[in-house]
Amino acid sequence: MSFAIATTLDQALAAIADGARPIAGGSDLVVGARHGKAPLPESLVAIDRIAELAEIKAGGDVTRIGAVVNHARLMTDPTVVGNYTALADAAALVGSPATRNVGTLGGNIMNGSPAMDTGAPLVVMGAQVELQSTGGTRTLSIAHLWDAPGSNTAAAGELCTAVLLPPPGDRCGSAYVRLEYRRAMEIAVVGAAAAVVLDEAGAIVNARVALAAVAPTIIEVDGIEDLVAGRALDDDGRAAVADAASSQASPISDMRASDAYRRHTVGVMARRALDAAVRRALGEEIAVPVNRALGIGAA
Amino acid sequence: MTPPVSTPVLSEPIDPAALPRFDRADGPDKVTGSGRYTADLTLTGMLHAAFVYAEHSHARLLSVDTSVARSMPGVMSVLTADDVPDVRYTHGTADRRLFAKDAVRYDGDVVAAVAATTLEKARAAADAVVVEYEPLPTVTDLEAALADGSPLVHPEWQSYDAADGVERSGNVASFSSIAKGDAHAAMADAEHVVSGRYVADASHATPIEPRGVVAQWEGGKVTIWSSTQVPFAARAGVCQTLELPTNKVRVIVPHLGGGFGGKCGFHYEAHVAALAQAAGRPVRLVFTRREEFLAPDRRREGMIVDLTTGLRSDGTIVARTAKVLLDGGAYMADGEFFPQMAAMHVAGPYKMDHCHIEASLVYTNRQPSGSVRAPTAPQGCWAVETHTDELAAALDMDPVAFRKLNAVDEGDEGCVGQIYNKIGLQDCIDAAVAAVTPEGDLGEHESIGVAIGWWPSFPGASGAIVRLDDDGQGQIVTGAQENGTGSVMTLRQLAADELGLAPQDFQIVYQDTAAAPFDGGSSGSQTLINNGRAVVAAAGRVADQLKELAAAELEASVDDIVLADGAAHVAGTPTKSVTIAELAAAAGGGALLVASGSEDPPEYPELDTEGGRIACIGDQGVAGWAGPQFSCHAVHVRVDPDTGVVRVLNIGAAHDSGTIINPLAALGQIEGGIMMGIGQALTEITHYDEAGNQLNAGLLEYKLQTAADTPNVKVVFIEPGADGVGPRGAKGLAEAPNVATAAAINNAITKVIGTPVRSLPMTAERVWAASMGVDEGSQP
Structure with missing residues (x-):
């Protein structure tokens, strides 16, 4: 087994081209190996010391979050908390302080768990993923990154280097909430993210909802705008969104929950995420994470 | 006896900050990480143990082939039921052997054990043990288990030795009833009757520290370090199953990382001792979290x-x-x-x-x-x-x-x-x-x-030894086991109060069956009530020794000597005093300040069962x-x-x-x-x-x-x-x-x-x- 520490992106890409697996926090790779999920790869290259992968750059027509930015930073960074709040909500719920200080955004999305917390927020905020290899750079919509549980569509040799988000606009709000049974070291039973844009009168111009842990990958709920756009969020809109989320979910039964319970509660979470996103867009301060601020789940 | 330093109000919601300070003797070790737990121990030449567990929750055991495992490099001993005395154990009903012999009855039954030079080799050898089973129908539904014709978990239960009063039949391992008056007649006369069914799942003790055992033989005696809550019960289990006298088995518990009852009883000490004996080298077993969940009978x-x-x-x-x-x-x-x-x-x-x-x-x-x-x-x-x-x-x-x-x-x-x-x-x-x-x-x-x-x-039997060495500093040698509750640590307070010293003047030697008298272990919330009784008695005897020495030194009556603040003085005349350190120095060249305590435990109340008014079947x-x-x-x-x-x-x-x-x-x-x-x-x-x-x-x-x-x-x-x-x-x-x-x-x-x-x-x-x-x- 070999282990190399890259200090530049070029070193990392070269190692990955030679078959090395990238490792940053190791909170999936190492824990998975210890639990017998998959043995550690023969060759590892550490990417956590590559400075450019740890940057958050805002301004211009894109906000760029480096792949090894960890969850502890996501939940406190003013750019993320101020403009991409759903992502901060999600990051703040991951694991424990120790997990959040080693686990990275790139690791979370590339691991491809359908129960990941950061995925649904990135979908509703229209994130792109930047993949680099020795052959060049490409970006793709994050919704196209996942194809099955624990799997991604990156080619061999490609490294996730950043997540790209559209610049913040006026009267935008987002939120992520999840069903959880305890307040730390928890995994989403189901989760939902919402992002909205309002007009000056408070009517919904644009709304998106995505769901975690109710399908083989993170899924976006179709037709949300038809249900809520053109007016302020009302009880009919909330109920319609909950119904849409429940009906489009295709959950499994496992130890954490039955399919029926997941289907019901993901509607509840979708409704609450949308509600919190609208309230934030209207200027209300709801602290990160919404789960704790509004007493959702084990909050 | 000196009263506690302050008397906090406990009858209103307690403010922890207002409570007297408690300096735990084991606190710095545990907080700084310098404390050693069983899994931290390494002995020269030490081997690593791995178990072969049952592959079925109920099956006849047809054969166990260890030949491949035994021949693997680094493997020093492999044991099955054939390699240890054929002893069935457990006090209530002797229904278990160290290694499954004729049948396996749950997925944590141990079929074989391996010791090898590395943990990886031990696990590989355990995987190489070939076991042939004939699966049997499983019993998991409590009500179905009692029905006529249910498969039996122990078809031969009638041949097992059982303790007095254990009422058994078929899949019922123990039956008890409490009957008082005429419940059915009274129920018929009641003005309101309410019924309900309540179903509780199993749960787990889940101590932070998965259990570990290290065993080493020297001169026909075995020393076993074990993360047990009950070292004397662990010793008794080793003695019974390996057919050894108590004085050839020493169980020592390093710091214990919690138990919550899950580490009560005798568990894997004998397996590891037998592996060490067969290999002629020390052996260490450390459970994974998964094993800690699945295997123990707790x-x-x-x-x-x-x-x-x-x-x-x-x-x-x-x-x-x-x-x-x-x-x-x-x-x-x-x-x-x-x-x-x-x-x-x-x-x-x-x-x-x-x-x-x-x-x-x-x-x-x-x-x-x-x-x-x-x-x-x-x-x-x-x-x-x-x-x-x-x-x-x-x-x-x-x-x-x-x-x-x-x-x-x-x-x-x-x-x-x-x-x-x-x-x-x-x-x-x-x-x-x-x-x-x-x-x-x-x-x-x-x-x-x-x-x-x-x-x-x-209440139960328990013993301790208290001594003051020639500088006036104390040792409490106790059979009691500290499970994290602080009950053993509180023994210092009891001894100190008897002797007019401070808790910090005492060290505690504990969790070693060879050093101290018997105690029931960290079990049944009994440590402080029983071992406390022993420590108070032992310290009281040392106090009597000190008072006699002080009376001679101060030319006063023994009855007038008071022990307080590190000195003995004459009641009413605090200036007429001698330090306990000085008395201890004198005793150090003479009779020594040492005493043991145990004392009969308080009795259990008798129940008034006159005239058959109250009838308990299966009384335990x-x-x-x-x-x-x-x-x-x-x-x-x-x-x-x-x-x-x-x-x-x-x-x-x-x-x-x-x-x-x-x-x-x-x-x-x-x-x-x-x-x-x-x-x-x-x-x-x-x-x-x-x-x-x-x-x-x-x-x-x-x-x-x-x-x-x-x-x-x-x-x-x-x-x-x-x-x-x-x-x-x-x-x-x-x-x-x-x-x-x-x-x-x-x-x-x-x-x-x-x-x-x-x-x-x-x-x-x-x-x-x-x-x-x-x-x-x-x-x-």
Whole structure:
């Protein structure tokens, strides 16, 4: 087994081209190996010391979050908390302080768990993923990154280097909430993210909802705008969104929950995420994470 | 005796900052990480052990082929049932061998063990052991297990040795009943009758430290380092199964990383000792978290409780009948008393002239159940106290008033013929409710639920040695085991008070069966009451020695010598004194300052069974309670009605555990017991497949409560001053706080969703299902 520490992106890409697996926090790779999920790869290259992968750059027509930015930073960074709040909500719920200080955004999305917390927020905020290899750079919509549980569509040799988000606009709000049974070291039973844009009168111009842990990958709920756009969020809109989320979910039964319970509660979470996103867009301060601020789940 | 330095107020919600400081002798080691646990030990030439576990939860064992494993490089010993004495063990019923011989009965049965030069080699060799099985039908349904024609977990049960009074038949490993008066006639006459079924799942002790054992032979004797709560019981198990005299087996416990009952009993010490003997080298076994979940015979038992209570319209309980089935798993472990204890908890601390309760511990092809902190009590209390709120509701009575009307008090008789002395139960109810009642209104979807509980104290044999060396510094050599509760650490306070010294003047030599007299271990909340008695007696004898020396030195009467502040002085004349260090220096060249203490333990109360009024079948001695403890927990919860998620916000906990010797340590036990209770109430579900194998044997899916989940806890101690069985009127303590929490939580949930939850744990999905009217209490 070999282990190399890259200090530049070029070193990392070269190692990955030679078959090395990238490792940053190791909170999936190492824990998975210890639990017998998959043995550690023969060759590892550490990417956590590559400075450019740890940057958050805002301004211009894109906000760029480096792949090894960890969850502890996501939940406190003013750019993320101020403009991409759903992502901060999600990051703040991951694991424990120790997990959040080693686990990275790139690791979370590339691991491809359908129960990941950061995925649904990135979908509703229209994130792109930047993949680099020795052959060049490409970006793709994050919704196209996942194809099955624990799997991604990156080619061999490609490294996730950043997540790209559209610049913040006026009267935008987002939120992520999840069903959880305890307040730390928890995994989403189901989760939902919402992002909205309002007009000056408070009517919904644009709304998106995505769901975690109710399908083989993170899924976006179709037709949300038809249900809520053109007016302020009302009880009919909330109920319609909950119904849409429940009906489009295709959950499994496992130890954490039955399919029926997941289907019901993901509607509840979708409704609450949308509600919190609208309230934030209207200027209300709801602290990160919404789960704790509004007493959702084990909050 | 010197009184404690300060007397804190314990009868109002306690402010921890106002309590006397408690310097734990083991604190710096544990906090800084310098302390050594069993898994930290390394001996020269040490090998690593791995077990071969059963591949079926019930199967005939046809053959075990170790030839390939034995030939693998680095493998130094491989053992099966053929390689150790053919001894069946376990006190209640001798139903188990070290290694499965004819059959395997759960997935944690050990078929073979390997010791090799590395852990990887040991595991590879364990994988190379070839075992042939003939699968047998499994027994996992408690009610089906009792039906005629059910497969038997132990078809040969009649040939097993059993302890006196253990009532067995077929899959019933132990049966007990409590019968008083004529319950059926009284029930027929009752003005109201309420029935309910309550089903509790199994749960786990889950200590932070998975168990470890290291064994080394020298000169025909074996030293075993083990993460056990009960070193003397572990020694007894090794002696029985390997056929050794007690003085050839020494069990030492390094720092112990928690136990909660899960490390009571004899477990794997003999396996490792036998591996070390066969290999001629020391051997270390360290469990993975998965093994810690699946293998030990100390699972908290699942339970089905069917309860019926008859009432008068004024709210008086007139009769109770109940049937309790307990999932005993594949072997007896220490469960022979579980049915009787469960019956006591299902009866509850209530006045009752007529009752008939039958309880059966049932063999199944699941992990064996054994004593986890207050065995049978949290489930039994959850059932009966949920039922109690249903009784109050049937009469449209306030549930607190209903409890105050029916709960036992001084001079009352409960479900068995014990008349209670001055007890604090009524005060506990008032104090717990007051501690949690807010000044304003409760929030939306919030409510307060109340439950009462009880638990005995367990007087028993215990010994200690106290000595002062020639500089006046002390050693307490004790057989007691520190499980993290602080009870052994508190022995310094008792010795210091006897001798006029400070707790910090003593070191404690503990957890070594060769160094100290017997103690029952960290089990049954018995350490401080029993070993405290021994330490007080031993220190008192040293104090007598000091007083004689001081009397000669000061030319005064022995009766006038007072020991205080590190010196002996003449009463009324503090200036006429000599330091204890000076006396110790003199004694160091003479008779030495050393004494032992043990003393007979207090007796258990006799029950008034005159004229057959009370009849207990399968009596295991847990109906008449010495030092009975009482408690009330009042819990303020918020329920999310859309998801069923329950959040515990505030808890008021009031306890009569007799005189509190060390308030800060006692407070920690109450808080910890409550957190364990919340986990058992809400999140600690154990998932099984149809064959009885546990599916969630890990900390991600077996959901303990975390520090982040901790509610506000207000604790009150009621000290009625009677019935103490330990020093200064102490009763047991550490199990009692693990009794009433889950019950109180259910009563709070009921007020929000309009119906009780009939399955424990009350997971979010079960609460949601109950609120939708679809929870009937599922089979554990």
